[in-house]
């Protein structure tokens with residue numbers, strides 16, 4: 001799409017059964033400009049300077065005569081009524097929150113490679129069975145990720161351990177030792193799946209550098225999260241979860257080889273996700289906590305210069321049951337910047353939109369699997385700002401603000417995605433008060 005073409009952005013407003021369309025010209029509307037809807041109410045076209053731009057709308061509107069743009073004005077917007085009396089299906093109707101690569105979509109033929117360099121991590125047949133962690137466990141796992149324990153949470157009173165063939169008493173004790181509430185333990189050749197990661201035993205994995213422990217654990221009670229790196233490119237791909245006795249592999253660090261399983265080294269197509277993994281995580285937090293404000297905190301540092309500061313921040317008080325984080329190896333991350341947090345305000349967790357623009361080119365790698373389909377894509381509209389770790393630390397003490405912890409690399413990638421997605425929006429929609437506005441694509445199933 002030529003950058004010279006006017007931007008056309010449409011968003012479905014389900015609650016008021018309308019669809020908003022915005023046209024923004026580079027300078028101002030030329031004299032010959034005209035707009036129209038197709039007879040079926042599914043497309044909006046703009047004719048100007050002898051060119052026609054067509055946008056597939058994210059919903060079907062009543063075919064009506066619409067007001068023509070006035071020459072000399074820069075931006076126009078329309079509110080169009082939806083066609084028909086029937087309810088419009090949108091992403092928010094889904095009763096369950098399902099992101100990319102849930103267990104039901106995976107088989108023993110599933111092959112996962114490093115997203116950055118293609119080194120095979122989970123080879124064909126390495127995992128015989130994939131199982132979703134039960135959804136009530138997601139919230140627990142998220143609590144586990146917190147570096148600050150919310151004062152009103154009393155998880156320690158409910159200890160449960162899930163491990164097939166285990167002796168309950170022993171596991172309960174071990175679980176208590178960590179102060180965590182629910183414990184999953186990795187099982188050989190079983191892939192446990194949650195929203196953001198796979199929990200696997202190292203035995204049948206390949207392409208991972210063996211984790212190096214640079215210092216002995218000073219506190220025998222606390223598990224440490226030691227980063228795991230791809231043997232091919234040294235990118236951080238997960239961490240060694242000592243409590244779960246396995247490797248946690250981040251979904252966003254992986255690409256799934258699709259088809260041609262016999263030549264997994266040179267797959268003919270790859271599935272990869274970032275935005276839709278993070279939007280699924282945020283949607284789960286929003287629905288379980290009933291909040292709209294989320295602070296994304298870096299936990300494991302994948303930024304070399306930030307390791308010490310981050311360790312300082314994450315250093316638990318003597319009574320904290322939460323694990324310390326360590327990064328024992330230098331990362332190949334190109335982003336040598338100070339760690340920071342993202343403050344998010346999500347009032348519209350589920351929208352449908354279409355835009356004739358593309359997001360920032362540096363995001364093209366991620367967007368391959370997350371393109372806006374012709375009928376419009378599902379997304380989460382996010383107001384965001386980058387804040388210091390100090391600001392973030394005091395913000396998460398406030399009621400109604402939830403904390404989500406991600407590795408620093410993922411925080412940076414989230415910021416890039418949000419910033420890049422603003423190019424899909426008209427200029428007037430890229431800011432709200434002192435917030436930046438961005439879109440995170442949502443997963444719509446396979």
Ligand SMILES: [Zn+2]
Pocket residue numbers: 147148297313314393
């Ligand atoms: Zn913290």
Ligand SMILES: [Zn+2]
Pocket residue numbers: 114115116117118119230231232233234235
């Ligand atoms: Zn790699």
